[in-house]
Amino acid sequence: MTDDAVRVRGLRKSYRDTVAVDGLDLTIAHGEVRALLGPNGAGKTSTVEILEGHRPRDGGDVSVLGVDPAEAGVAWRREIGIVLQSTADGAELTVAELIGHVARYFPRPRGLDETLALVGLADKRDSRIRKLSGGQRRRLDVGLGIVGRPRLLFLDEPTTGFDPVARRQFWSTVRGLDTTVLLTTHYLEEAEALADRVTVIADGRVVAEGTPDSLGARQVATVVWRDGREQTADPAAVVARLSAAYGGQVPGLSVTRPSLEDVYLDLIGGSR
């Protein structure tokens, strides 16, 4: 038994002659929001679908809420929530009808009004799902994922195709949830905004893991001035020293830290 929400060791999955997941390890604590980052084809969706019990694996040990998803039944499914990558079901139903229907599968679901408020769809209650915008449809999907009060929520590329305003609304929805979340995304800002920890995968393996601001070598800043450059963990000290040396103004001074995107591109580039 394990106290972790998710524990994966040596996960493997191949499709014919391509290896999608190649010995992946992943541990997610209860209450954590974890982002799984990686380029297209890195094995994110395969991994998540194996954890959701949607896909069989070729090898490795997987425990999700203490249960192997490949053998999990209805009782386990009551504990998890899944927000799929793209959906178009229930187009002719109203928002309230579909949420109300999905709620019936769970022993103690959230109320309709509470769910609608959490995902910001209270004013769309009686709208046909067909008429929702892309962002509203995704928020409905999240509503369907959380209506059963899951202990673990899977969000697979939840904001692909969103405009910036819709993305920010969606982020505040996710921040308002009190549950363990496994999120896949290829938006770096999204991982930074939501995740407690980030796991970067490339070619089916973990290439880095950490908090968004410690990932890779992000603490190391680069100080550049007219006559030189220096990498340091303490840029203030370097600037103070330079300032003293130049007697005030340091010509052409800049201090930069690598963005998460720089670190990420470096990580996945390095694995190629």
Next chain:
Amino acid sequence: MTTLGLGSARAGIELRQFWRERDAVVFTFALPVVLLTLLGSLFSGVYPGSPVTSAQYLVPSMIAAGVASATFVNLGVGIATDRDDGTLKRLRGLPTPPLSYVIGKILLVAVVTAAEVLALLLIGVLLFDLPVPSDPSRWLTFGWVFTLGVVACSLLGVAASALARSARSAAAVMNLPYVVLAFFSGIYYTPVGALPDWVIRIGSVFPLKWMAQGFRSVFLPDSVLPYEVVRSWEHGRTALVLTAWCIGGLVLCLTTFRWRGRQTS
């Protein structure tokens, strides 16, 4: 909730979606009704040697076609759509007993089929003066032909749903074989005995021809028998062929059914 409770909840959702989906209502439900009204009004005349008018002859055949539409076309399109739009994937991610999905579909088919038969029967009685039999043995015949026909066509519809690549193509993929088969089964072309021999031979392989013949035996007098393919209602053969299709349909379902669409690997 119990599997049965969830099954009836699914039926409620399925029925609401069916009646709100214009394509489903127009193609699956209204087409047989419109065709019966049109063809019944166009055909005129009485079959010599019997009191049966051309329109009355058409009604039981169209009831068979309506049952096939409400089962075969309805399930084929419905399941292909569920596979394509993510309904099945969502259900597999929820604590759903698979049986509750099946129960939902069975109840959907039961309600739509009953409404279809009732609508066609009403048109037959009100527009074309079709006499409603009072002999209970005829209703007994109706009962078993209906039951076997519904089961056989439903199972074939479930199996055929795998042929449609997407929700959008499903209506076309299901309706073409249905319309062709209805023609080969002597639904639109009356009386059935006047069809070319090779057409009858092909039609006789499939359940629709036998279901139509069974329903004609319920609603039409024996004096119309000379216009059938053979001068008998062939109840024994009807039961045999329909039962064979129930078994064959079940085998096809079990071997071809896919929860996933084709595009997902």
